[in-house]
Amino acid sequence: MKGLLRGFDALVQQREDGRVLAFLRMSFGFLCAWIIIGMLVHGVVDSVWLGSGAGGLTPVRRGMWLTRELPLTPTTVRLLVAVCLGSSLLFAAGLGAWFFGVVTAVSFYALRSLNPPVTGGYDALLLNVILFLIVSDCTRTWSLDCWLRKRRWRSDELVAAWPRHLVTFQLVILYVATGLKKASIVWTPTGGYYALFYVYMDPTWRRMESVDFMHWAMPVLRFGTALTWHWEHFAFVLLILGWFRFTRERDGLVHRLVNRWDLRWPWLAVGFAMHVGVWLTTNVGPFSSITLAMYPALFGPVELEKVGVRLKEWLRRPRSESSDVRSQSAAGS
Amino acid sequence: MAAGKRSKKKPKKRSSRAFPWKLWSSRFVFGYLLAAIFVLSLPQPHKITTRSRWDTNKTRREFAAWGKSLSFLGLEASADEMDAFLWPLAQGTGKVVRILRAPFKPFMRVTGFFQSWRMFSTPNTSTVAWVVVELDRGDGAFEPIYESRSSTYDWRSFQLSHDRMRKFISKAVRGYETADFVRLGRWFAQEAAHDFPEAEAVRVVARYAKLEGPEAWMAGAPLEVEDRKAKVFKLEKFRP
Numbered sequence: 001m002k003g004l005l006r007g008f009d010a011l012v013q014q015r016e017d018g019r020v021l022a023f024l025r026m027s028f029g030f031l032c033a034w035i036i037i038g039m040l041v042h043g044v045v046d047s048v049w050l051g052s053g054a055g056g057l058t059p060v061r062r063g064m065w066l067t068r069e070l071p072l073t074p075t076t077v078r079l080l081v082a083v084c085l086g087s088s089l090l091f092a093a094g095l096g097a098w099f100f101g102v103v104t105a106v107s108f109y110a111l112r113s114l115n116p117p118v119t120g121g122y123d124a125l126l127l128n129v130i131l132f133l134i135v136s137d138c139t140r141t142w143s144l145d146c147w148l149r150k151r152r153w154r155s156d157e158l159v160a161a162w163p164r165h166l167v168t169f170q171l172v173i174l175y176v177a178t179g180l181k182k183a184s185i186v187w188t189p190t191g192g193y194y195a196l197f198y199v200y201m202d203p204t205w206r207r208m209e210s211v212d213f214m215h216w217a218m219p220v221l222r223f224g225t226a227l228t229w230h231w232e233h234f235a236f237v238l239l240i241l242g243w244f245r246f247t248r249e250r251d252g253l254v255h256r257l258v259n260r261w262d263l264r265w266p267w268l269a270v271g272f273a274m275h276v277g278v279w280l281t282t283n284v285g286p287f288s289s290i291t292l293a294m295y296p297a298l299f300g301p302v303e304l305e306k307v308g309v310r311l312k313e314w315l316r317r318p319r320s321e322s323s324d325v326r327s328q329s330a331a332g333s
Numbered sequence: 334m335a336a337g338k339r340s341k342k343k344p345k346k347r348s349s350r351a352f353p354w355k356l357w358s359s360r361f362v363f364g365y366l367l368a369a370i371f372v373l374s375l376p377q378p379h380k381i382t383t384r385s386r387w388d389t390n391k392t393r394r395e396f397a398a399w400g401k402s403l404s405f406l407g408l409e410a411s412a413d414e415m416d417a418f419l420w421p422l423a424q425g426t427g428k429v430v431r432i433l434r435a436p437f438k439p440f441m442r443v444t445g446f447f448q449s450w451r452m453f454s455t456p457n458t459s460t461v462a463w464v465v466v467e468l469d470r471g472d473g474a475f476e477p478i479y480e481s482r483s484s485t486y487d488w489r490s491f492q493l494s495h496d497r498m499r500k501f502i503s504k505a506v507r508g509y510e511t512a513d514f515v516r517l518g519r520w521f522a523q524e525a526a527h528d529f530p531e532a533e534a535v536r537v538v539a540r541y542a543k544l545e546g547p548e549a550w551m552a553g554a555p556l557e558v559e560d561r562k563a564k565v566f567k568l569e570k571f572r573p
Contacts, residue, residue, distance in 0.1 A: 012359050042495040047520065057501055057520050058513070065443065109445030117504055117513075118497040124447040128370075131444055135362055162363045170370055177374040177450040184395055184455040190402035197547045198456035203463045203482040204503040205496075218551065284452075285496035 007243070011165055014246075015158040018140035019301040022094065024167060025101075025138040027293040028129050029092025032104055035126070035286060036085045049077050049114045057115070064113035066106060077114070083107045091130075094143020101134040122287040125174065129167055129294065136163030167297035168242060172235050174291070175271075179232025186225075193225040205282045224277065231270055238267060242298060268295055369440060372433045373448035382427035387416065391455065458544060462506045462561075465538040466521050468529060475536050478525075489524060506539035506562070514539065514562055522566035529568075538563045 039045045050056035054074045062068045070076050084107035091100040105127060112123045137159035139145040146155045185191035186198055200206050200214060200221070214221060244258040272295075275288035296304060380386060393412050396419075400410035410418070440446055463481035466488065470476070478488040481502065492498065505517040518537040525535045539562040545554050 008364070009360070012356070012363055039495065039497070042498075043492045044495045044498055047492075048497050048501075052516060052519070055523065058516055064445070105444065112445065118500045120496060120500065121450055121452065124445075124449065127445050128447070131446055132366065135366075160359060162359065166363070166366055166370070169367055173370050173374045173448070174450050177448070178452050178454075181376075181451050181454045184458070185398040185402060186456060186458060188402075190405075191398065192547070194547050195453065195456055197550075198458050198544070199453050201544060201550075202457055202461045202503075204499050206482065209482045209484050215551065218547065283494065283496050283499065287452075 007247075011246075012160070012162050014161040016161045016164075017156055017301050018137055018159040019142065020164055020296055020299070020304065021133065021136050021138040021159060022140070022142040023296055024129065024164070024293070025094060025133050026092045026142070028126060028133060028290075029088045029090075029104070031286060031290055031293060032088035032108060032126060032130065033085055033092065034289075035123075036081060036088070038286070040081075045078075045081055046074070048118055049081070049111055050074050058117070060114045061116060063116065064110055066110045067113055070110075072114070077111075080107055080110055084111060094139040094145050097139050097145060098134045101130055101138075105130045105134065120285045120287065122285050122290050125170075125287075125290050128170055129290075132163050132166045132170070136160065138163070161300070164297050164300075167294055169239070171291070171294045171297065172238050175232045175235035179229060179235065182229055182232070187229045189226070193222040193229075195225045195229075196221040197225075200281070205284055207281055207283055224274075227270065228274060231267075231274070238264060238298065241267075245303075264298055268298070271295070365440075369437045369446060370448060372430075373437055373441070373446070374450065375430045375433070376426065377449065378427035378431045378434070381423040387420065390459070391457070394459065395455065457507075458546075460541045460543055462503070462539055462541045464502050464506050464517070465540050465560075466525070467536040467538065468525060468532050469534040469536070470529070471531060471533050473533075475534075479521075480540075488528070511562070515564065518564045518566050519571075522568055523571045526568040526571035530572075532568055534565050534567050536563055536565045 036045075039048065046055055047057050049060070051060040051072065052058055060067075060072050060077075062072070070080075084104060087100045087103035087107060090096065091104045108123075108127055108130070112119050112127070140157050140159050141155040142153055147153055149155075182195070184195065186195040187193070197214060197218065200211055241258060241262075241264050244255055245262070245264075248255060248259050272292065275292050278284065279288040299307075386392065396412040396415040400412060400415045403409055437446075464479070465477055465481075465486075466479040467475035468478045477486045479490065479493065480486040481493075481499075483490075493502070501513070502517060505513040508514065514537070518535075521537050522535050525532060538560050540558060541561050542556040542558050544550070544556070550556075
């Protein structure tokens with residue numbers, strides 16, 4: 001128990017530069033704006049959020065403290081949409097510390113509560129992460145706040161890392177809970193791993209008109225079902241791996257192994273491939289984008305910087321080699 | 334005199350003795366939110382302890398399939414036996430989860446914080462359903478103008494392909510209550526009255542196809558299609 005409390009305290013007191021939190025702030029601000037813009041472009045704002053008396057699909061509900069007080073006329077609902085869009089962009093830009101985060105969260109929550117039957121899991125996920133960012137110092141760097149304070153975009157000031165760990169925990173719980181709730185027999189080996197067959201048979205979510213592709217793709221679908229189910233159940237391993245990376249100075253066989261191979265990367269590669277697959281073949285809203293935007297929270301800014309440096313080196317290498325070849329051939333001629 | 338006494342006092346070492354509010358508030362917020370994420374992701378009590386949710390055909394089919402799958406352990410059970418075993422467990426779990434959720438309810442109500450992750454948890458394995466919209470242009474015959482995922486009947490398909498519209502359509506065509514189906518029909522009629530000024534009526538149909546399982550489908554068995562709900566809406570009511 002003492003060890004657990006010490007670990008908890010170490011996470012609370014951990015400080016790092018604010019680039020990962022700033023990246024999350026920008027991503028989630030833009031994703032919130034993207035949801036609203038997507039609805040405006042598809043022309044569904046009025047249908048979904050105006051009451052049936054004003055041309056909408058269903059009577060609006062007054063389930064939230066703000067919507068109970070507001071007169072829910074088409075004008076106020078559209079104003080709420082405009083406030084949510086504007087504040088989410090300002091939150092992404094990093095203005096006003098937590099203020100525009102709160103405005104975004106409240107207005108988005110109000111809109112979401114107008115018609116609960118058409119909300120998706122991604123609405124809740126987006127709102128949860130914005131709430132974590134509100135209690136963080138996410139505007140310390142790469143923000144308008146930073147520019148106004150220091151006349152430069154980048155600041156090396158340290159911020160608390162625990163809001164980033166909250167995002168990580170949220171991601172892991174999302175996957176594990178989703179996996180455990182996939183209780184239908186068709187997700188399991190005894191059900192033949194046929195869940196994706198049934199998902200694509202239903203025209204509600206699939207993108208394509210015909211399902212003839214399943215004749216040749218059935219083994220892929222069964223493999224995809226098995227991979228999804230087991231991969232989600234084992235998502236808790238990410239927390240263990242993250243903890244071993246956090247305490248990497250400690251000695252021991254497991255620490256040495258985990259320090260040698262960072263197994264978070266292959267795990268995330270599988271997740272990335274699955275989300276791209278979901279995005280290409282089904283329309284479940286921006287669920288995949290929101291989940292993928294949480295992935296950087298698994299790494300500290302220094303770890304991500306190292307990856308960036310390696311990536312840059314890898315990208316430069318072929319160019320420099322080819323330019324060397326070109327210069328040699330030019331000298332030869 | 335008083336001023337002299339005050340000047341002799343040593344200045345307080347505020348930094349070393351002050352209560353570390355910032356640290357303790359961070360500990361509290363971090364701990365509370367970690368607990369909220371975990372506890373609220375547990376199955377929602379009203380969903381696992383409501384009898385009507387257990388008595389659906391879908392749940393009974395799942396129980397039967399799970400009961401059958403236990404045969405490899407020599408424990409084959411019928412849907413009723415599975416129900417009798419799981420129902421008290423669900424009641425107990427529901428009670429515990431209800432107590433655990435209590436400290437987080439005010440936070441949920443104020444902020445909208447929510448955890449309910451069920452991506453395709455129980456796909457429909459017996460039937461699939463979709464919507465068809467047909468238009469009467471004034472000659473008394475209905476012709477299709479929209480069908481879910483169809484590239485031929487694609488009236489307003491860009492709008493209707495948005496995930497929130499898909500969700501509502503699915504709920505309306507599959508729902509046990511007809512209220513949502515009527516609301517959907519009214520919405521189609523309202524939009525059709527605007528887009529087709531000469532048309533007389535629209536008919537909205539909930540079309541179902543029976544699934545026989547992947548093996549039968551792979552073998553080329555045709556899908557049995559049936560219209561379960563259909564409602565006609567006169568468009569004159571929806572014109573100004």
